[in-house]
Amino acid sequence: MKTLHFHAVTRILGIDIVGVVEKESNKELDCILRSPGLRPRHWAFISESLPGSGPHKELDVVFPHRFTSRDDDDDEEWDALDQEETEAMKEISSASKVRRLDEISVADYPRFVIKNFHLVQQGARVEHLLKILLPLSKVVFKKQQSDKERAKIASELREKEEFMKKKQTEMNEREAFRYEL
Numbered sequence: 001m002k003t004l005h006f007h008a009v010t011r012i013l014g015i016d017i018v019g020v021v022e023k024e025s026n027k028e029l030d031c032i033l034r035s036p037g038l039r040p041r042h043w044a045f046i047s048e049s050l051p052g053s054g055p056h057k058e059l060d061v062v063f064p065h066r067f068t069s070r071d072d073d074d075d076e077e078w079d080a081l082d083q084e085e086t087e088a089m090k091e092i093s094s095a096s097k098v099r100r101l102d103e104i105s106v107a108d109y110p111r112f113v114i115k116n117f118h119l120v121q122q123g124a125r126v127e128h129l130l131k132i133l134l135p136l137s138k139v140v141f142k143k144q145q146s147d148k149e150r151a152k153i154a155s156e157l158r159e160k161e162e163f164m165k166k167k168q169t170e171m172n173e174r175e176a177f178r179y180e181l
Contacts, residue, residue, distance in 0.1 A: 003126055006133075013137050014036065015034065020032070030114060034111045035110050043061050056132040061112055062112075
């Protein structure tokens with residue numbers, strides 16, 4: 001059940017690949033969770049919305065340099081970044097085909113890093129990841145539900161406006177027809 005719960009959490013957070021990497025020249029391990037769609041603005045929202053003292057102390061979020069080196073005021077830069085994101089999403093390899101993290105360039109994508117993963121016992125790793133990621137996924141899920149509700153309301157409002165315009169047009173046509181008689 002915990003594994004299924006973990007899969008649901010990773011889906012909500014947009015994590016497509018999970019792996020363990022060894023730190024330079026020692027036996028310490030970090031867990032890498034690649035999240036190609038994660039952006040600094042998303043992480044800022046999640047961090048601000050977390051209850052308590054914020055993200056777990058073992059969690060780092062790493063963004064490629066191209067996501068953090070831009071000026072926020074330049075609309076042309078944002079448009080270029082959006083186009084770059086679209087192209088990058090096309091290039092993402094299927095997670096089911098990746099067997100090792102060194103098969104892909106992890107540094108090119110946003111990712112969550114769970115530090116000192118070697119200290120977590122083998123049988124408790126999924127539970128440990130859930131403890132760290134579940135608060136994040138709750139924030140994202142709540143935001144998704146809110147956005148869905150707002151989109152539903154906006155759609156209903158659009159339909160009502162169109163209905164009102166149609167009725168007004170029909171009334172105007174009837175009035176015009178009456179005056180012609």
